[in-house]
Amino acid sequence: MHTVLPPHRLSKDQLRLLHEPVDRALARSAETLSELSGVRIAFTSAAIDMVGLGDVPTAVGNPGDPAIGIYVGMEGDGFGYVLLLMDESMAVQLAALMLGEEPTSISFDDELPASALAEAGNVACSSFMNEVGDATGLELLAMPPVVVGDMRGAILDVAIADIAQLGDDALLITTELGPESALTGRDGLLQLRLLVIPTPDTLTALLDALGSKARGE
Amino acid sequence: MAVVVSTGPSTLASPAGNPTMVGLGEVRVINGTTLPDETLVAYGLGSCVAICLFDAGSHVAGMAHVVLPGADPSGAPNGKYARSALPAMIARMQSEGAGDPRRYVARLAGGAQILRLGGSGTLPRIGDQNALAVQEALKSNGIALKGADLGGSKGRSVWFNPGEGGQIRVRTVGSAERCL
Helix, strand or coil, X not given: CCCCCCCCCCCHHHHHHHHHHHHHHHHHHHHHHHHXXXXXEEECCCEEEEEXXXXXXXXXXXXXXXXXXXXXXXXXXXXXXXXXXXXXXXHHHHHHHHHCCCHHHCCCCCHHHHHHHHHHHHHHHHHHHHHHHXXXXXXXXXXXXXXXEEEHHHHHHHHHHHHCCCCCEEEEEEEEEEEHXXXXXXXXXXXXXXXXXXXXXXXXXXXXXXXXXXXXX | CEEEEECCCCCCCCCCCEEEECCCCCEEEEECCCCCCEEEXXXXXXXXXXXXXXXXXXXXXXXXXXXXXXXXXXCCCCCCEHHHHHHHHHHHHHHCCCCCHHHCEEEEEECCCCCEEEECCCXXXXXXXXXXXXXXXXXXXCCEEEEEEEECCCCEEEEECHHHCCCEEEEECCCCCEEC
């Protein structure tokens, strides 16, 4: 049975069903990033919504601004993308933390910092998938990470062009991650976002699985 | 390798006018006579292609932000698909006063394969297909292609002001603006 509602709408019950496992999954992603970077990483509560594909790039800032994205494709019982998106300055800080180097020594023309970011994206996105998989009983497999540097809109085009073959809307889960001090406003704005864009069929499967679980089936 | 084709001067200054954003899959049209300060803008094109059409006789300009290379499954005119975008653009431009589409000129930008910085994964290759499909659609509609900045591995932002005679401005991250 299909439980996906018409474009741009999820019922309150569906949103409630999604929020709990998504928040747990984000907590696990933040925890793994903390372990990797050695800095306590926290997250803001997730925003979950169905949006038109045309609105996806503007949902995460100016699509013309430069950014770094780490894509992890989702396969198995579900398909789609999980993307860790950040400003270049945040990417430099994250790579420096992971490599134990000074930010001034980081260049993404070098393979090592790009690999460090790929690993950060891999653990954050894989942790997310594992938690959602545990909550739904679906086996969600993470593909190898891909690091891209470009305009925000161009980075998002990668996922959008794929999802657009299946529909005009996407479930967009966004949150902000960063050092705990930044989260409480002491270090300014956070600049790192996790985006989850499943295919329409995968969203249906997730909601069906969560609905069955809620009914105790 | 990016393909850049230009038949016009490249001396325009920085982008001007009130931006009218053209989102993914959208078609927007403005009449340069009645709205001389409006500029059509598509930010952060990756694999997508911006089709920019200009009718010099009426000063009507249109931009489509094409996402996919095929045609709309329902057959409806639609900016999302390369083969469905031109009918949508032509209808909208003619409702703003543009004439026979065979007198329009076209300029294109986008169709990149976004660059991988590391890791071992792969990304879908849709940019090349979009670029090819859009060029074929222009040809089959008898619309002359006057300039194109297609392919390569970098995203682009595009500005199109009808007051500039059909020229477009294209900018990539870390590069100077180019005019086509």
